């Protein structure tokens with residue numbers, strides 16, 4: 001099999017991630033941002049070590065004030081101290097600003113990178129996998145979970161300095177003034193950490209439940225939006241509103257629960273951390289009176305107390321940080337399976353024409369009965385094969401079995417290679433698929449066709465007879481089609497999707513009822529163009545309408561699990577149902593064209 005080109009999309013993704021980058025490792029995201037992290041480290045160290053100057057100056061100023069009152073020092077000395085204090089605050093606050101700016105930048109970069117990776121991974125998932133996951137859950141994962149995860153990383157990065165470095169600096173200062181009293185007072189902050197650690201499971205559990213409800217709510221919102229018209233027409237609006245209200249309440253309850261456990265403990269952590277103040281008043285007072293472990297002035301007492309208070313506040317932030325990290329862990333667990341950089345782009349491999357050999361093909365959905373079996377046929381490049389049969393006989397399923405979303409029985413070989421055994425990249429290079437849903441994007445007509453491709457879109461519009469429709473539209477090719485193509489008629493959306501499929505031509509094209517919303521004249525014209533454009537490809541065309549079937553190279557008739565393969569003439573003789581259907585439709589065609 002011949003693979004020829006790598007798409008821009010993959011190259012961009014590789015550049016984005018780089019050598020040695022492991023998208024499923026949190027550490028990789030930190031490593032990738034090493035330059036930003038250096039700025040954060042430097043500014044963080046200046047800020048947090050500079051914070052120590054605060055209590056030191058406060059103590060000095062208290063001492064100076066006492067000496068001024070005693071007539072030992074002069075006011076000018078106090079002024080010098082105040083100026084130095086203000087200057088130190090300016091330096092500390094500037095570094096704080098720089099640190100905050102870069103921490104935010106770090107978070108934004110990681111957020112964008114993670115979202116690109118998860119998006120890349122989601123768009124490569126099969127439709128079935130996404131449907132099984134559920135639209136709401138997919139949206140929650142792609143947006144909310146990434147946000148929460150990055151928020152945990154941001155808090156961690158901030159708190160490493162704001163809490164870690166500051167805590168150590170404060171603790172060092174306390175030990176310096178009176179190590180015994182410092183050790184006594186410092187018993188309490190670790191207690192608050194232990195409690196925070198114990199709360200971990202509860203926070204994770206309520207956080208996960210909240211995410212789940214958020215996914216359900218997103219799915220319900222999507223459903224209400226997409227099916228609004230149906231609900232209105234069938235008078236189900238009130239019922240849907242109530243169901244939505246229930247979803248909303250369930251989400252609210254879960255969110256409140258998660259939030260309560262996330263925040264309710266903060267005051268408790270702070271009270272526990274501050275308990276050491278009692279020792280400081282008692283033993284510190286003794287120090288000032290000259291009866292304690294050290295001999296202190298009032299200024300030293302003030303510095304020690306101020307340092308400890310700041311340490312306690314910081315240490316309650318550390319407990320809060322643990323909670324934020326626990327919350328982020330929940331989100332990371334949910335998105336980790338999607339954090340893969342895949343080179344399996346649908347656009348990146350162009351395959352050359354080949355022959356198709358289907359042998360003894362059978363298919364059943366998981367847990368379902370066999371929809372068809374023992375199907376045998378082969379096709380050469382340039383052939384168009386019609387697939388038809390009664391409603392729900394498995395026509396679409398036969399088309400989809402080439403996508404290998406579920407395992408099939410027997411064999412489908414393209415150019416001698418089994419589709420089921422190929423990697424997705426190869427398979428995507430072989431198969432072009434157009435299902436019932438045109439899957440248009442909220443973009444221009446041109447972009448919906450080109451999807452980043454460099455060739456002109458007009459010939460493909462002509463091929464599907466859509467060029468005429470555009471002559472009356474002011475913006476022509478640049479017309480925005482709306483979400484899912486809502487601004488187009490059903491037939492226009494269908495043809496636009498067909499134009500896209502032909503633009504990105506693959507050696508094997510599966511077209512599921514692409515002309516169902518077209519009138520017969522347009523259908524005949526579009527089919528003639530399809531024959532021209534798809535030369536070199538094998539086309540499997542699923543349809544209920546048979547009047548084009550005489551022009552097909554082969555026909556597959558499907559009914560109650562049986563399949564018959566042959567030319568149109570052979571099927572007319574062998575399958576009475578096919579002959580009847582064809583005759584009935586030919587009559588219809590005659591009437592219409594008269």
Ligand SMILES: Nc1ncnc2c1ncn2[C@@H]1O[C@H](COP(=O)(O)OP(=O)(O)OP(=O)(O)O)[C@@H](O)[C@H]1O
Nearest residue numbers: 365366368371389390391392393394395396397398
């Ligand atoms: N994802 C699925 N999981 C389980 N069963 C499915 C799935 N998709 C379709 N089916 C079932 O398979 C059967 C065949 O469906 P399919 O859509 O292939 O028929 P069809 O011939 O294309 O129908 P139509 O003529 O209405 O387009 C139906 O009974 C349907 O309920």
